[in-house]
Amino acid sequence: MPVTVKIPAQLRPAAGGASEATVEGATVGEALEALYSSHGELRARIAGDDGELRRFVNVFLAGEDIRFLEGLATPVPDDAELTILPAVAGG
Amino acid sequence: MPADALKCKECATTYALEARYVCERCFGPLEVAYAPLGSGADELKRRIQAGPQNLWRYADFLPLDSPPRAALPTGCTPLVRADRLAERLGLREVWVKNETANPTHSFKDRVVSVALARAVELGFGTIACASTGNLANAVAAHAAANGLPAYVFIPADLEAEKILATGAYGAEVVGVRGNYDDVNRLCTELSGEYDGWAFVNVNLRPYYAEGSKTLAYEIAEELGFELPDRVVAPVASGSLFTKVARGFREWIDAGLLAGELPAFNGAQAAGCSPVATAYAAGQDVCRPVKPDTIAKSLAIGNPADGPYAIELARATGGGVDAVTDDEIRAGVRLLAETTGIFTETAGGVTTATLAKLAERGDIDPGERVVVLITGDGLKTLDVVRGTFAVHDIAPRLADFEATVLEGVAA
Numbered sequence: 001m002p003v004t005v006k007i008p009a010q011l012r013p014a015a016g017g018a019s020e021a022t023v024e025g026a027t028v029g030e031a032l033e034a035l036y037s038s039h040g041e042l043r044a045r046i047a048g049d050d051g052e053l054r055r056f057v058n059v060f061l062a063g064e065d066i067r068f069l070e071g072l073a074t075p076v077p078d079d080a081e082l083t084i085l086p087a088v089a090g091g
Numbered sequence: 092m093p094a095d096a097l098k099c100k101e102c103a104t105t106y107a108l109e110a111r112y113v114c115e116r117c118f119g120p121l122e123v124a125y126a127p128l129g130s131g132a133d134e135l136k137r138r139i140q141a142g143p144q145n146l147w148r149y150a151d152f153l154p155l156d157s158p159p160r161a162a163l164p165t166g167c168t169p170l171v172r173a174d175r176l177a178e179r180l181g182l183r184e185v186w187v188k189n190e191t192a193n194p195t196h197s198f199k200d201r202v203v204s205v206a207l208a209r210a211v212e213l214g215f216g217t218i219a220c221a222s223t224g225n226l227a228n229a230v231a232a233h234a235a236a237n238g239l240p241a242y243v244f245i246p247a248d249l250e251a252e253k254i255l256a257t258g259a260y261g262a263e264v265v266g267v268r269g270n271y272d273d274v275n276r277l278c279t280e281l282s283g284e285y286d287g288w289a290f291v292n293v294n295l296r297p298y299y300a301e302g303s304k305t306l307a308y309e310i311a312e313e314l315g316f317e318l319p320d321r322v323v324a325p326v327a328s329g330s331l332f333t334k335v336a337r338g339f340r341e342w343i344d345a346g347l348l349a350g351e352l353p354a355f356n357g358a359q360a361a362g363c364s365p366v367a368t369a370y371a372a373g374q375d376v377c378r379p380v381k382p383d384t385i386a387k388s389l390a391i392g393n394p395a396d397g398p399y400a401i402e403l404a405r406a407t408g409g410g411v412d413a414v415t416d417d418e419i420r421a422g423v424r425l426l427a428e429t430t431g432i433f434t435e436t437a438g439g440v441t442t443a444t445l446a447k448l449a450e451r452g453d454i455d456p457g458e459r460v461v462v463l464i465t466g467d468g469l470k471t472l473d474v475v476r477g478t479f480a481v482h483d484i485a486p487r488l489a490d491f492e493a494t495v496l497e498g499v500a501a
Binding site (some may be wrong): 001006009010011013014044045054055057058060063065067068083085086087088 | 101104112114115116117118119120131272273274275276279283284292296376378379381393398
């Protein structure tokens with residue numbers, strides 16, 4: 001199932017300058033794996049050694065933080081949009 | 092203490108002092124790193140004491156090429172000894188750092204002063220922020236004072252007082268249908284797309300955060316270059332909390348203060364307590380929450396500096412606690428009744444946490460405790476509405492005596 005992954009400005013140099021990528025995957029984790037297989041440099045930036053997201057990386061599915069859903073196991077519907085963003089806050 | 096790089100707090104990769112906030116290698120947050128001080132403690136103290144009556148007196152410890160002339164002077168707020176509050180809580184020495192005395196009535200004037208000054212040095216022409224309200228006020232006011240256009244992004248359901256007090260300065264106010272974390276996510280995306288925009292708490296965040304250190308410097312200076320034993324401070328993103336500690340640490344290292352870091356107690360609202368929850372569970376990663384609290388200025392469900400706040404609380408023998416909305420209202424009241432300082436809900440969170448620590452016996456009666464009151468009660472008036480009655484009388488002496496005096500005596 002095609003999924004669009006939006007790549008933040010900070011990671012574009014590691015993705016050949018692309019601001020988004022279309023990948024196949026039934027879950028968030030599968031979609032990210034597919035992203036890493038086309039842009040190998042991204043894996044170490046996004047995931048820790050245990051395969052989970054690094055603690056300052058946020059991934060949103062249709063605007064919702066995947067940690068409110070089922071994390072990397074969250075199913076992604078057809079034509080879904082995943083957004084990767086750094087954690088930053090302070091109001 | 093000249094700034095010499097931005098450095099990743101996670102993997103220590105360094106970057107030039109640009110508008111950059113996240114490590115490209117590991118996505119960790121960047122922080123300003125400084126070269127060693129070229130001056131001894133006596134000389135530093137002389138320079139501080141000869142400086143202006145605002146936060147630029149601490150320019151030696153801030154990441155600017157040269158301190159600007161203050162267009163809207165900020166800082167040097169009163170540190171008030173609160174003996175009646177202490178007595179009510181069975182404590183001996185409590186001090187209140189009254190940040191309502193800043194130009195837009197919250198500590199956010201500090202972080203905005205530093206971020207805006209750096210943004211100007213870096214050549215930015217537009218100032219912006221994602222805000223729970225106080226930051227919006229400060230960005231709008233300081234942008235106006237410096238003649239720069241401002242865009243502030245806020246959750247659409249923010250308190251009316253904070254929205255009105257932002258628009259008054261001529262800023263473009265953007266109400267986002269969502270909570271603060273949604274606003275923040277949008278601004279993080281926007282900051283990657285609009286190169287000429289300085290989002291003070293996104294792409295200028297390393298500089299912005301440094302402004303909070305000036306709270307520590309002022310407290311120490313107001314105590315006669317001494318350290319408190321304990322600091323009770325609100326925790327939203329965790330930035331203020333950790334930077335106040337960094338301020339004390341820098342002055343200890345510079346020889347301006349003798350002793351150890353105070354115990355740091357963080358205060359959260361129970362309706363948005365990802366840091367207190369992780370602390371209580373012994374974890375260091377904060378699971379994000381959907382905020383539901385009257386303390387909207389602390390309603391950050393996904394706190395970026397949460398892990399560092401927890402580390403600090405553990406390392407200093409402090410803690411992180413959460414208090415309910417009713418306790419927050421009681422905290423606002425307690426502070427107002429005993430000190431004459433009317434705080435917004437965030438200060439109610441802090442005061443209620445102080446009361447909880449005192450009640451639990453966590454504070455040694457001999458300790459010198461400083462409480463950070465970060466914002467003004469006039470911005471969250473709804474929480475005191477209906478908590479007292481106005482005496483309604485005719486303009487006659489007899490009615491006054493019958494209605495008011497006999498009522499109060501009864």
